[in-house]
Amino acid sequence: DTLIEQDFEGASLHSGSFFDMPNPLNADTAPSWGLEPGMTYRSDDRLRMWAGFLWGDDSNMLHATDHLVASFDDPQAGVGLDVVGYVGTVRFFHGPLVRGSIDLDGQTTFIGWIDEIAGITHVEADGSVVTDNWAWGRTADSCAADLNADTILDIFDVIQFLAFLEAGHPFADWNDDTVVDVFDVLAYLADFESGCS
Structure with missing residues (x-):
């Protein structure tokens, strides 16, 4: 397993501008952006790249205008992401089961969740949310038929x-x-x- 970081810096945008992205967004739907394979982003409304100045650096950030879902091809043992000025709850799932959630107050900059047993299949945030760097890459040893993720098939x-x-x-x-x-x-x-x- 290799740690993967997605920073959305695949193209140069003028600071302060928005650029509509394919929805869903992944390495196949936007090949010129240099997105890492193994992860797909989608929104119930629109996905846009926003160019801005973040933490002392010019940065492209992913903006979901309503309900961001980031899903992984394989369950991940841990996931981390930068969140920009978001007030709401980010939930980490294994299939339909919420494995953890973090309430954000608009001041939080980096969050993550570890689930080495079941693995994280996707992450969700409601409302309008801007994220920057995402980190993942260690596949969890999960079992698809273990639907309640308790490590026991029963x-x-x-x-x-x-x-x-x-x-x-x-x-x-x-x-x-x-x-x-x-x-x-x-x-x-x-x-x-x-x-x-």
Whole structure:
């Protein structure tokens, strides 16, 4: 594993300017920005780069105008990020489960969360939020079928899956075909039976 830092400095912007970015944003949707692979950013509204002067340095920062979600291709043992003037709560998830949250008062500059057991699959912040540097890169030894992230495969994981299935929750789409059906049940039970290494 290698520590990865995403600093959004892939292009030069005039200080004070905004530049609309693809939504979702990742190394594939914006190849000229030099984004690191393995992470995707999205917003319920818009994603923009904002060029400004931050902590004694010219910097490009990512601005989500409503509800930022940053997701990882693989669960991460730890995640850190710079937050710029944000008042609200940043939540760290493993699948649908909140593994930790940090309330911010507008003065906080760097936050992070470590979850070496389940791993962090995505980070969310509601409202308008500006972030700068993100750090990640150490994959957690997690098990997808362990839905309650307690490191034990048991009946409670099956019950959690069935609750997702009954609610039509996206996490019940176990085979990623965009349809929640009996084939997801079969795929989940096969993963459950395979166990965790």
